[in-house]
Amino acid sequence: MSSDAAKREAARAALKFVEEGCILGVGTGSTVNHFIDLLAAEGPSIRAAVSSSDASTQRLQEHGIEVMELNSSGDLDLYVDGADESNRLLQLIKGGGGALTREKIIAAASRKFVCIADRSKLVRALGAFPLPVEVIPMARSYVARKLKALGGIPNWREGFVTDNGNQIIDVSGLTISEPIKLEDTINAIPGVVTVGLFARRGADVLLLGGEDGVERIDRR
Numbered sequence: 092m093s094s095d096a097a098k099r100e101a102a103r104a105a106l107k108f109v110e111e112g113c114i115l116g117v118g119t120g121s122t123v124n125h126f127i128d129l130l131a132a133e134g135p136s137i138r139a140a141v142s143s144s145d146a147s148t149q150r151l152q153e154h155g156i157e158v159m160e161l162n163s164s165g166d167l168d169l170y171v172d173g174a175d176e177s178n179r180l181l182q183l184i185k186g187g188g189g190a191l192t193r194e195k196i197i198a199a200a201s202r203k204f205v206c207i208a209d210r211s212k213l214v215r216a217l218g219a220f221p222l223p224v225e226v227i228p229m230a231r232s233y234v235a236r237k238l239k240a241l242g243g244i245p246n247w248r249e250g251f252v253t254d255n256g257n258q259i260i261d262v263s264g265l266t267i268s269e270p271i272k273l274e275d276t277i278n279a280i281p282g283v284v285t286v287g288l289f290a291r292r293g294a295d296v297l298l299l300g301g302e303d304g305v306e307r308i309d310r311r
């Protein structure tokens with residue numbers, strides 16, 4: 092089974108968490124794209140979606156799904172999104188597509204976060220995937236020096252601008268033995284908007300598509 096087919100099966104498995112008439116939080120990325128397409132084709136009819144990116148907003152609207160602002164929706168029952176890596180505690184690295192800040196906000200505002208991915212995303216320890224950090228543009232070099240001092244190798248995602256008008260630094264070489272501590276440390280650097288570590292608010296349910304079907308892991 093290809094990784095894309097595995098993502099699609101994980102996305103399909105998430106449909107059963109969606110309740111008819113709900114306002115649904117929707118993430119970003121290739122796995123979520125499958126989820127949006129499947130939701131429109133065979134999922135329950137929802138009242139509206141709160142979207143984590145311009146790309147997902149466009150896809151939702153192309154399917155005729157109404158998109159609502161988080162400022163109008165209040166807290167959400169369910170958020171569905173992908174990840175770049177997950178450990179067994181369902182702490183995540185996200186932001187490969189650059190949508191980490193809005194994703195973290197919607198995840199925080201949601202009672203349940205269902206994460207969908209192919210099985211390759213499950214890792215023993217986070218950090219092989221370069222950790223994305225969204226930064227205010229004028230702080231980029233300063234933040235990069237601070238990330239270097241933490242033991243990372245910062246790499247500016249040159250030419251990429253987030254939906255919030257900011258920039259991304261991808262940090263490789265970090266040993267992420269204490270994800271919550273590192274999330275707090277990086278978030279405290281002036282100029283950092285958000286780090287793509289979702290450790291304080293990880294997923295509640297992880298659905299992993301693979302050869303043998305979809306494996307479900309619940310947060311302990």
Ligand SMILES: O=C[C@H](O)[C@H](O)[C@H](O)COP(=O)(O)O
Nearest residue numbers: 120121122186187188189190
């Ligand atoms: O910014 C992007 C998001 O965090 C995505 O959820 C993450 O990069 C996973 O994307 P994909 O489903 O394409 O592997």
